[in-house]
Each structure stands twice: as structure tokens, then as C-alpha cells.
Amino acid sequence: MTALIETAHVTRRLIDPETVTLVDDACLKIQPGEFVAVVGPSGCGKSSLLYLLGLLDRPDTGSVRIDGILTDGLSDAERTHLRLERIGFVFQFHFLLPELTAEANVALPIRRLGRLSRSQADDRAHELLAKLGLKGEAHRRPDRMSGGQRQRVAIARALANDPAIILGDEPTGNLDSANTRLIVEEFQRLAHEEGRAVVCVTHDMGVAAAADRRIHMLDGRIVPEPGPA
Ligand SMILES: Nc1ncnc2c1ncn2[C@@H]1O[C@H](COP(=O)(O)OP(=O)(O)OP(=O)(O)O)[C@@H](O)[C@H]1O
Numbered sequence: 203m204t205a206l207i208e209t210a211h212v213t214r215r216l217i218d219p220e221t222v223t224l225v226d227d228a229c230l231k232i233q234p235g236e237f238v239a240v241v242g243p244s245g246c247g248k249s250s251l252l253y254l255l256g257l258l259d260r261p262d263t264g265s266v267r268i269d270g271i272l273t274d275g276l277s278d279a280e281r282t283h284l285r286l287e288r289i290g291f292v293f294q295f296h297f298l299l300p301e302l303t304a305e306a307n308v309a310l311p312i313r314r315l316g317r318l319s320r321s322q323a324d325d326r327a328h329e330l331l332a333k334l335g336l337k338g339e340a341h342r343r344p345d346r347m348s349g350g351q352r353q354r355v356a357i358a359r360a361l362a363n364d365p366a367i368i369l370g371d372e373p374t375g376n377l378d379s380a381n382t383r384l385i386v387e388e389f390q391r392l393a394h395e396e397g398r399a400v401v402c403v404t405h406d407m408g409v410a411a412a413a414d415r416r417i418h419m420l421d422g423r424i425v426p427e428p429g430p431a
């Protein structure tokens with residue numbers, strides 16, 4: 203089976219003003235149907251790793267394959283297209299556009315990809331929102347919604363183009379336990395029932411425990427799961 207995400211010896215450094223190693227020699231493989239948590243102390247490089255997996259950043263050395271496609275030599279435009287087509291992001295802060303309705307926010311990436319007509323894009327957005335329990339909220343603006351509702355709109359947007367990969371950076375960071383549970387159950391469903399790869403950076407032990415496995419990071423490196431103290 204082709205891994206949906208595969209990295210080989212990925213390293214990312216910032217040089218200026220002094221050298222900081224964000225990610226150091228990361229090798230990982232994530233298969234379709236897997237829900238994986240990325241955990242580790244603040245500043246250890248979790249977000250930096252996620253940006254590399256999501257083609258939002260490029261490694262200095264090493265390679266990133268997405269669904270078997272080697273991304274290193276791709277142009278920025280090719281990487282953007284691959285990202286739009288195969289990767290959905292959910293961040294801690296929803297980054298929804300406040301002046302647009304939920305439905306219009308979800309339709310945006312569909313229209314950017316340009317495969318559906320405007321009305322088909324709106325229909326798909328509506329259907330995704332309904333699946334996430336937001337049928338009645340499609341025409342509301344995100345700033346009139348609760349935090350949990352907004353984060354479900356953000357998930358609907360991440361799913362807009364039916365991506366094989368979902369990446370979350372602390373997606374439950376601002377949610378109460380009931381809303382966190384809803385998001386976790388959705389991530390499990392997206393992986394286990396729909397065969398996507400879900401990679402979720404989290405500080406929440408409950409979220410990490412609900413994942414199929416955990417990638418531990420320390421000082422930019424992927425390290426073995428710490429044993430009992
Ligand atoms: N643009 C930048 N300039 C300088 N240092 C940076 C930059 N981005 C990240 N860093 C540093 O790189 C390291 C890794 O950061 P990163 O944001 O990936 O950590 P993290 O594990 O996601 O942390 P957190 O749990 O707090 O979100 C940290 O030491 C951070 O301070």
C-alpha cells in the first residue's frame with residue numbers, strides 16, 4: 203500500500219540570525235486509514251513538522267512524498283495545487299473569513315480548485331456542513347457561532363476537496379471537552395471509515411490517546427515513546 207505521507211530524513215533549519223533546527227532528520231510513514239497524533243513539549247517542532255508534511259514549507263534536506271508523489275522538485279504552483287487537491291488543514295484558530303457565511307467559507311477551496319461550477323460548489327459545501335451537524339448554520343457567519351461550531355465549519359472546509367490527508371495543529375486547543383470529543387470522533391471516522399490519513403498535533407492527552415498511534419518529538423527530532431518514569 204502506498205503511504206499517504208512519507209518523509210525521508212527531513213531537516214529544516216533557520217539560519218538567520220542564529221541557526222535554529224526546527225525539524226531534525228525526520229523519517230515517518232503514514233498509511234491510509236491511520237489517525238496519528240504528534241506530541242511533545244512546546245517548541246519541540248510539531249507545527250514545523252506539520253507545515254512540511256502539508257507542503258506549506260520546504261525542507262532544507264530530505265524528501266517528502268505525498269501519496270507517492272515526490273514533492274521536492276515541484277514548483278510552488280505545483281505544490282499549491284497538490285495541497286489544494288489532497289490536503290486539508292484544521293488549525294487551533296479557525297481562520298474562517300468573518301464576512302462570509304459558513305457555506306461560502308467551505309465553498310472557497312472548492313472554487314479555487316475549479317472543478318465544480320459555483321452552484322455545485324455551494325451544494326457540496328452545504329452537504330459537508332450538514333454531515334457535520336451544521337445544516338441549520340450554513341447561512342450564518344462564523345462570528346455568530348460558538349467555538350465548537352466554528353471548528354466544525356473549519357473541518358468542513360478542510361474536507362471541501364475530499365482530500366486524502368487531514369492535518370490538524372491543535373484543532374481542539376480552544377474547545378471544551380464535549381466539543382473536543384466531537385472533533386476526535388470525526389477524525390476517527392475520517393480515518394477508519396473513509397480511509398484518510400489524519401495527523402493531529404495536540405497537547406491534549408485524551409486526543410493523543412484516541413489516536414491509533416503517537417509520534418513523539420523532542421528538540422526537533424522524532425523520538426521513541428517515553429517509557430514509564
Ligand atoms: N519563524 C521562526 N523564527 C525563529 N524561530 C522559530 C520560528 N518558527 C519556529 N521557531 C522556533 O522553532 C522551534 C519549533 O517551533 P514549533 O512552532 O514547530 O514548535 P511546536 O512544537 O509546534 O510548539 P507549540 O507546542 O508551542 O506549538 C521553537 O523553538 C520555535 O521557537
Ligand SMILES: [Mg+2]
Nearest residue numbers: 248249250371
Ligand atoms: Mg505548534
